[in-house]
Every structure is written in structure tokens, then in C-alpha cells.
Amino acid sequence: MAPIANGRLLFNSVPGDLPEPGKTTVYDxxxxxDPDTVALxxxxxxxxLEISVDSYMKGRMHATSHESIIPSFVLGxxxxxxxxxxxxxxxxxxxKVGDHLHGPLEHAEYSVKKDLTGSGxxxxxxxxxxxTFLGVLGRPVCKGKTAFMAWKQFSRPKQGETVFVTTGAGSxxxxxxxxxxxxxxxxxxxxxxxxxxxxxxxxxxxxxxxYKAVKTTDVLRKEGPIDIFWDNVGGATLDAALEAANINAxxxxxxxxTEYTNGGDIPVRKLLQIIIRSITLHxxxxxxxxxxxxxxxxxxxxxxLTSGELKYREEEFDGLEVVGDALLALLKGKNxxxxxxxxxxx
Amino acid sequence: MAPIANGRLLFNSVPGDLPEPGKTTVYDxxxxxDPDTVALxxxxxxxxLEISVDSYMKGRMHATSHESIIPSFVLGxxxxxxxxxxxxxxxxxxxKVGDHLHGPLEHAEYSVKKDLTGSGxxxxxxxxxxxTFLGVLGRPVCKGKTAFMAWKQFSRPKQGETVFVTTGAGSxxxxxxxxxxxxxxxxxxxxxxxxxxxxxxxxxxxxxxxYKAVKTTDVLRKEGPIDIFWDNVGGATLDAALEAANINAxxxxxxxxTEYTNGGDIPVRKLLQIIIRSITLHxxxxxxxxxxxxxxxxxxxxxxLTSGELKYREEEFDGLEVVGDALLALLKGKNxxxxxxxxxxx
Numbered sequence: 001m002a003p004i005a006n007g008r009l010l011f012n013s014v015p016g017d018l019p020e021p022g023k024t025t026v027y028d029x030x031x032x033x034d035p036d037t038v039a040l041x042x043x044x045x046x047x048x049l050e051i052s053v054d055s056y057m058k059g060r061m062h063a064t065s066h067e068s069i070i071p072s073f074v075l076g077x078x079x080x081x082x083x084x085x086x087x088x089x090x091x092x093x094x095x096k097v098g099d100h101l102h103g104p105l106e107h108a109e110y111s112v113k114k115d116l117t118g119s120g121x122x123x124x125x126x127x128x129x130x131x132t133f134l135g136v137l138g139r140p141v142c143k144g145k146t147a148f149m150a151w152k153q154f155s156r157p158k159q160g161e162t163v164f165v166t167t168g169a170g171s172x173x174x175x176x177x178x179x180x181x182x183x184x185x186x187x188x189x190x191x192x193x194x195x196x197x198x199x200x201x202x203x204x205x206x207x208x209x210x211y212k213a214v215k216t217t218d219v220l221r222k223e224g225p226i227d228i229f230w231d232n233v234g235g236a237t238l239d240a241a242l243e244a245a246n247i248n249a250x251x252x253x254x255x256x257x258t259e260y261t262n263g264g265d266i267p268v269r270k271l272l273q274i275i276i277r278s279i280t281l282h283x284x285x286x287x288x289x290x291x292x293x294x295x296x297x298x299x300x301x302x303x304x305l306t307s308g309e310l311k312y313r314e315e316e317f318d319g320l321e322v323v324g325d326a327l328l329a330l331l332k333g334k335n336x337x338x339x340x341x342x343x344x345x346x
Numbered sequence: 347m348a349p350i351a352n353g354r355l356l357f358n359s360v361p362g363d364l365p366e367p368g369k370t371t372v373y374d375x376x377x378x379x380d381p382d383t384v385a386l387x388x389x390x391x392x393x394x395l396e397i398s399v400d401s402y403m404k405g406r407m408h409a410t411s412h413e414s415i416i417p418s419f420v421l422g423x424x425x426x427x428x429x430x431x432x433x434x435x436x437x438x439x440x441x442k443v444g445d446h447l448h449g450p451l452e453h454a455e456y457s458v459k460k461d462l463t464g465s466g467x468x469x470x471x472x473x474x475x476x477x478t479f480l481g482v483l484g485r486p487v488c489k490g491k492t493a494f495m496a497w498k499q500f501s502r503p504k505q506g507e508t509v510f511v512t513t514g515a516g517s518x519x520x521x522x523x524x525x526x527x528x529x530x531x532x533x534x535x536x537x538x539x540x541x542x543x544x545x546x547x548x549x550x551x552x553x554x555x556x557y558k559a560v561k562t563t564d565v566l567r568k569e570g571p572i573d574i575f576w577d578n579v580g581g582a583t584l585d586a587a588l589e590a591a592n593i594n595a596x597x598x599x600x601x602x603x604t605e606y607t608n609g610g611d612i613p614v615r616k617l618l619q620i621i622i623r624s625i626t627l628h629x630x631x632x633x634x635x636x637x638x639x640x641x642x643x644x645x646x647x648x649x650x651l652t653s654g655e656l657k658y659r660e661e662e663f664d665g666l667e668v669v670g671d672a673l674l675a676l677l678k679g680k681n682x683x684x685x686x687x688x689x690x691x692x
Contacts, residue, residue, distance in 0.1 A: 059618075234617065248634075259618045267613030271580065272605045274629030281627040283620030288594075 003032040009107035009323045011073040014063050017261050018331055021324030024061060025079065033110050035088060043114040044095045046085035048105060049346065052134040053317070053326040053339040057081055058260040079107040079323065084122065084130050086346055092116070100124065102133055107323060109343065131314060135171055135338035143338050144312075146254065147175035148297050149289040154252045154282040159184035161227035164220065164244070166237055168205060169196035171338030172254060176230045177203045178310055188223050190216060190237075192333040199336055203311055211237070220244035234258045235266040242273040251281045261331050313337030349378040355453035355669045357419040360409050363607050364677055367670030370407065371425065379456050381434060389460040390441045392431035394451060395692065398480040399663075399672040399685040403427055404606040425453040425669065430468065430476045432692055438462075446470065448479055453666055455689065477660060481517055481684035489684050490658075492600065493521035494643050495635040500598045500628040505530035507573035510566065510590070512583055514551060515542035517684030518600060522576045523549045524656055534569050536562060536583075538679040545682055549657055557583070566590035580604045581612040588619040597627045607677050659683030 007029050015024040038045060057079065062072045073079050083105035087097055094116060095101070103119025105111070113119070122133055135143050157163070163180045167173040168189030180187045181204040189205035191197060192212050200208035207223050209216075217240045220226065225246040231238055234256025241251065258266045274281060304310035315335035317326040320343050330339045353375050361370040384391060403425065408418045419425050429451035433443055440462060441447070449465025451457070459465070468479055481489050503509070509526045513519040514535030526533045527550040535551035537543060538558050546554035553569045555562075563586045566572065571592035577584055580602030587597065604612045620627060650656035661681035663672040666689050676685045 238617070253617075253621050256618050256621065264618070265615040267615055268617050269611040269613055271584070271599075271614050272602050272610070274627060275599050275602065275631070277629065278631055278634055279629045281620060281629075283623065283625045283627075285621070285624055288624055 003034040004110075005029045006031045006033040007109045007320050008078045009320050011061060011075055011077060011079055013075070015058070015061055017263055019058060019061065019324055019328055021322075021328055025324035025327075027321035027324075031108075035110065038112060040089060040091045040112055041114070042091050043112050044090035044092050045088045045110065045112050046101060046105075047088055048083060048085045048107075048109055048111070048320070048343045049100075050084040050131045050134055051105070051107060051320070051323060051341040051343055052082040053323060053330055053341055054081060055255060055257055055260055055327075055330055057327055058331055080104050081107070082134055083107075083343075084133060085111075095121070100130065107320060109320060131316075131340040131342065134340050135312065135314060143171035144175060144301055145290065145293075145297055146286045147172045147179060148301060149286055149293040150252050150254060150282075150284055151176060151179045152293055152296065153289055154250055154284070155180075155183075155228050156250060157183040157185055157228065160186070162186040162188065162224060162246075163228040163230065164224070164226045164241055165189045165205075165230040167191060167232040167255075167257065167333075168200045168203075168208065169193075169336045170232065173230065173232060174199070174203055174313065174337060175310065177205050180228075181205075185228070186223075188219065188226070190219075196336055199313075216240045217243070225249075228252065230254060232257055235262070235268065238268050239270040242268075242270040242277075242279070245273060245277050245279050247277050249277060249279045251279060253281055253283045257331070315339045317341045319343065349380040350456075351375045352377045352379040353455045353666050354424045355666050357407060357421055357423060357425055359421070361404070361407050363609055365404060365407060365670060365674055367668075367674055371670040371673075373667035373670075381456065384458060386435060386437045386458055387460070388437050389458050390436035390438050391434045391456065391458050392447055392451075393434055394429055394431045394453075394455055394457070394666070394689045395446075396430040396477045396480055397451070397453060397666070397669060397687040397689055398428040399669060399676055399687060400427060401601060401603055401606055401673075401676055403673055404677055426450050427453070428480055429453075429689075430479060431457075441467070446476065453669055455666060477662075477686040477688065480686050481658065481660060489517035490521060490647055491636065491639075491643055492632045493518045493525060494647060495632055495639040496598050496600060496628075496630055497522060497525045498639055498642065499635055500596055500630070501526075501529075501574050502596060503529040503531055503574065506532070508532040508534065508570060508592075509574040509576065510534045510536070510570070510572045510587055511551075511576040512536050513578040513601075513603065513679075514546045514549075514554065515539075515682045516578065519576065519578060520545070520549055520659070520683060521656070523551050526574075527551075531574070532569075534565065534572065536565075542682055545659075562586045563589070571595075574598065576600060578603055581608070581614065584614050585616040588614075588616040588623075588625070591619060591623045591625050593623050595623060595625045597625060599627055599629045603677070661685045663687040665689065 010028050012026045013024050060073050084102050087099040100122040102122050163185050165173050165176050169191040187205045188207040189200040190211045197208045197210050209219050224244040227246045229241040229251045231253050232255040235258035315337050356374050358372045359370050406419050430448050433445040446468040448468050509531045511519050511522050515537040533551045534553040535546040536557045543554045543556050570590040573592045575587040575597045577599050578601040581604035661683050
């Protein structure tokens with residue numbers, strides 16, 4: 001086989017508040033690769049099938065000199081995120097041609113991986129769409145586990161309590177709404193469009209509102225106080241939740257979208273409330289919860305999906321060249337459900 | 347007995363960043379009271395002996411229209427705070443003349459209390475100074491229990507970990523330093539004067555610094571990362587701690603002095619770190635910890651005091667008329683140890 005073009009999505013420049021597809025990321029086809037002869041050095045060669053797009057990726061688009069625990073993408077190099085690929089060649093005894101690999105993958109149509117670090121081979125006896133494994137059934141960083149495990153670990157729900165879920169039409173929030181309803185809670189949920197409000201009501205939210213149309217503080221004053229806050233936003237929304245919290249409230253700090261899209265260091269001004277109201281704020285990374293909760297997750301969630309009791313949506317994009325657009329849409333709140341990019345078929 | 351003047355410390359006007367003794371609080375001697383004939387209506391008549399002065403009192407000096415879970419002092423009425431008084435007359439069968447009462451008391455040299463709500467009768471077989479019961483051995487809001495119980499509840503210390511204690515020469519911080527050393531931790535402690543730095547070193551702090559002379563961020567960068575943060579300050583100091591935190595750090599949010607002295611709503615900008623580093627922030631009120639920890643406290647702490655293993659200081663003021671000055675000194679960080687005002691002798 002002759003060398004073929006290997007499309008890659010490169011980190012090209014540090015964005016301001018929002019990424020600009022074509023500028024901060026560029027799709028590059030200048031590299032060629034020969035699938036038959038590229039050196040594997042004991043590793044394996046994969047074709048990328050599916051890519052997960054997540055808001056935290058914006059947080060990795062900084063200058064490499066920037067101090068952070070989360071390393072930046074490297075300028076001039078491909079982005080990477082959670083993905084699924086199929087193995088085309090292998091020199092690794094644990095990896096066979098035709099295996100489907102999930103793990104952090106480079107945004108390149110073809111790539112060589114040295115070993116299975118951080119990755120695994122997927123089993124898919126039910127022939128579910130591969131992208132399912134990026135979302136509701138996915139590995140850490142992915143959405144089903146984030147929602148399920150952090151809810152189990154931190155929410156301590158009591159029947160009749162009230163939870164406020166932000167980005168409730170998103171890949172995580174939509175599941176949190178449903179888990180909260182299963183636990184007998186009153187659910188207040190917010191999102192940024194009327195279409196999303198309708199979706200959140202379908203999922204069972206008792207109160208669903210468009211935060212662009214009504215004030216979060218007004219809704220919480222009327223419908224609160226809140227015992228649990230699922231935070232995907234930070235900033236002024238977190239302030240509103242702090243001022244609407246009940247004594248002993250639990251705040252589950254899953255994400256802070258305002259941080260990613262407004263240059264960071266967004267002020268939170270009402271933190272004194274955590275003392276006044278004995279609030280606990282739980283920051284977490286889901287991978288640190290997996291050892292404790294994985295067995296429960298695998299037992300409980302897949303049957304809920306197959307029975308249809310747990311609803312789940314994907315926002316689908318096609319082609320590696322639109323990853324930048326998919327991320328921008330996500331950060332602008334255009335999606336309903338998990339954002340996935342279908343890169344290629346098996 | 348003829349009527350006598352009853353000195354009272356009145357809340358006179360809402361302060362700005364700092365209270366102004368003589369303006370925001372005034373000592374008033376215009377009221378008279380006749381100890382022999384004042385109506386008790388089934389209650390009891392007490393002479394005030396000791397008053398606790400605490401930074402949160404500034405937080406109660408707002409206009410009564412101000413929305414808050416902590417009610418404001420009432421303009422034109424006496425302040426109140428934790429204190430000790432002796433009973434001079436009683437119509438309550440549970441309260442005898444000569445009893446020493448502890449509880450929230452009006453800042454009036456003489457007052458009538460209706461019942462024992464929130465209060466109790468003190469036993470003092472060892473004839474310790476009465477002010478001890480405002481501080482290290484005191485009831486909720488007071489210092490020994492705050493330090494001991496929140497440390498037990500939230501710190502989860504592991505030998506060799508590092509804790510950063512703010513206001514380490516204060517009534518709570520000075521005890522936290524010592525509890526942390528007993529648990530085998532490296533202790534970094536900050537305060538606002540060289541004299542306090544010397545005191546914190548005496549208490550066992552491994553690293554003690556004057557935050558007015560060196561930058562907190564510099565010290566934490568060199569001596570961190572920190573596994574536990576004892577926060578009495580909030581604001582920029584909390585930001586510094588967030589950026590110096592280890593994975594899975596525990597932040598014990600005891601107070602936010604910057605909120606009380608800078609008009610409130612002080613921004614915290616680095617909260618994204620709680621997600622990145624899986625930090626938990628625990629806000630608390632000590633009275634909610636008492637049921638769980640009181641028995642341990644009474645078993646462990648008094649022997650440590652009598653043996654001298656646990657060191658404790660008071661900053662003493664004399665006379666109800668200087669309560670405003672005592673609070674100002676506390677908020678300006680002039681004190682070492684627990685601030686008490688001796689109002690009268692038995």
C-alpha cells in the first residue's frame with residue numbers, strides 16, 4: 001500500500017475565551033503515513049473511529065509555560081482526548097488486529113501507540129454503537145461514570161430533598177437529573193435554551209428553566225433551598241447556589257464552564273456561606289472514584305439503559321476536521337447530550 | 347438597695363470595614379436598674395463577669411434589613427456574645443443564687459434572663475479562672491472545641507503530611523498547630539507579626555512566617571504542597587492555598603476574616619483547583635459537631651491542659667466599655683490567643 005494522507009487536528013494557537021476552529025485548531029493533511037511499513041517498535045497501529053469532545057479540552061489549550069496540573073496540549077501537535085480506534089497492525093502480544101481500543105488517543109486518523117497505558121480493549125457483545133463507549137458506558141472522564149459515581153460518593157440524598165443540576169441537558173447533567181429522581185428528590189435543572197428545557201422536563205426535572213431567560217437567583221429563591229448542587233458552571237451560578245443552600249448542603253463540583261470560556265480566575269464571592277450554612281464542596285476527578293464504584297456501575301447502569309429507564313442522547317459530528325467546531329458548539333452550549341465525533345467506520 | 351447605673355455596650359451604627367469604638371458601639375450608662383426589685387417574671391437576675399470577643403461579631407453588625415442566616419445585632423440594643431455571669435436573684439427552680447451561668451449574654455453589666463435556653467450552669471471544682479470557660483474549655487463557638495472537633499472531623503491526617511494553619515497565633519489556630527504536631531504533621535503557620543511568629547514556633551510550628559513580611563504564595567511554593575488547610579482568612583490566602591494544594595487535600599473552613607473586615611463578597615478566583623486537585627472544602631459551625639465529639643473532647647483536652655502539653659493564652663481586656671476596642675484589636679490582628687473581656691469579679 002502506498003503512503004496515504006494522515007489527517008490530524010493540530011493545536012495551532014492559544015485561544016481567548018472561545019476556540020476558533022481553523023485558527024486555534026487546524027486540520028492538517030500534510031503528513032503521510034504508510035500503513036504497511038510504518039515502524040511499530042513493539043507497539044501497534046490504529047485507525048481512529050470515534051472521538052469524545054469535552055469542555056475541559058478548552059482548559060488544556062494554554063501556552064506550555066503555563067503552570068498547571070493538567071498539562072497543556074502542545075502547540076503544533078495533535079489534540080488528544082478519549083477515543084476509540086481499531087487495530088490494523090500489531091507487534092504487541094496483548095493486542096490483536098481487529099481489536100477495538102479505548103483510551104486517550106491522538107486526534108490523528110492513523111497513529112502508532114507504544115503500549116496499552118491508560119487504554120484497554122473493548123468487548124462489545126451487544127454490538128452497541130462504538131460511540132456509546134465514549135459516553136454513558138464510557139471509561140473515566142466519560143459521562144455515565146462521572147454522573148453515577150460522583151452522585152453515589154457525594155450526594156447523600158434523602159427522599160424529599162432538593163437538588164439543583166446545572167447543564168441539565170448535557171451528557172452528565174441529563175443523567176444526574178435521572179439518578180436524582182430515582183432517589184426521590186425534587187429536581188431543579190437549568191440549561192441555556194428552550195429546547196433543552198423541554199428535554200430536561202422529559203427526563204423528569206420538576207423545575208426546568210432557561211438561565212438565559214430567567215434569573216437563576218429568582219428560581220432558587222422560589223424553589224429552594226437546595227440540599228445538593230451539581231455544579232458544571234462555577235462563577236455567578238455557584239454564588240447563586242451558595243446563597244440558596246440549605247444547612248449541611250453538599251456541592252458536587254464537576255466542572256466550571258465559566259472558567260474555560262471566560263479566561264479563568266472567575267471570581268466566586270459568596271464562599272462565606274459555606275461556613276454559615278455548613279456546606280461541603282467536593283471537587284473530584286472521576287478516575288479517583290472508579291476503584292470504589294465500578295462494580296456497582298456495571299451492575300446497575302447497563303440494564304437501565306437497555307430497559308430504557310435511563311435516557312441518553314448523543315450530539316453527533318462527522319470527521320476529524322470538525323472537532324474544533326464540535327468543541328466550540330459544546331462551549332457555546334449548542335449541544336444536547338454527549339458530544340461525539342465519528343471519524344471513520346470500522 | 348437603690349437603683350444603680352447599668353452599663354451597656356450598644357450597637358450604635360453599622361461599621362464599614364472596621365468597627366469604630368465610640369461610634370459603631372457606644373458604652374451607655376443612662377439606664378438604671380434596681381437589683382432588689384427588678385421584675386424577674388420567673389427568670390433570674392445576673393451580673394456579667396466575663397465576655398468572649400470573636401471576629402464573627404463584626405459579621406453581625408449589619409442593618410437589620412440585611413438578609414442573613416446569622417441575625418444582626420439590633421441598633422440601639424446591647425451586643426451579645428458568649429459570656430459568664432453570676433446569678434444574684436432567681437425565681438427559676440433550676441437556677442440558684444451564686445450559680446455561674448455560661449451562654450449567650452447581653453453586653454450589659456446586669457440583666458434578666460428568662461430561662462436557660464442556650465445556656466448552662468458551670469461546675470468549676472478546680473477553681474480555674476472563669477474566663478477559661480470562654481476559651482479552651484468553652485462551649486460551642488468557643489475555641490478549644492472549634493479546634494479539636496473540626497480537626498477530628500475533617501482533617502484525616504496522615505503522618506508526614508503537611509498542614510497550613512492561618513491565624514496560627516490566635517485562639518483557634520494556636521490549638522490547631524498543636525493538634526497537628528501531635529498527629530505527626532509538618533506544620534506551616536502564618537500570622538501578622540514577628541511576635542506571633544515566635545509564639546507559633548514555641549507551639550511547635552515547623553515553618554512560621556509573618557504574612558505581612560513574606561508572600562504566602564512563596565512560602566507555600568517552597569514548603570508545600572499542603573494536604574490540609576486550616577482557613578481562618580479566606581480571599582487571596584484561600585487562593586494561595588488552593589494553588590498549593592496536594593491531590594485530595596482537605597480544607598477546613600473555620601473563618602474568613604477578610605470577609606468581616608473588607609466589606610464582604612471578597613473574590614476567590616482559584617476554585618477550579620478543587621476540581622483539578624480533588625479538594626474538599628468543609629464549611630462548619632462547631633455546634634453541629636458537638637454531639638459527636640464532646641465526649642472525646644472532655645476526655646482528652648483538659649488533661650493536656652493541666653499537664654501543660656497543650657499551651658493556651660488569653661488576651662485580656664478589662665471592663666465592658668472596652669469591648670469595642672477588644673473587637674477592633676482582634677480584627678486588626680493585635681491579639682495573641684483568645685480575646686476575653688473581664689467585666690466584673692464575683
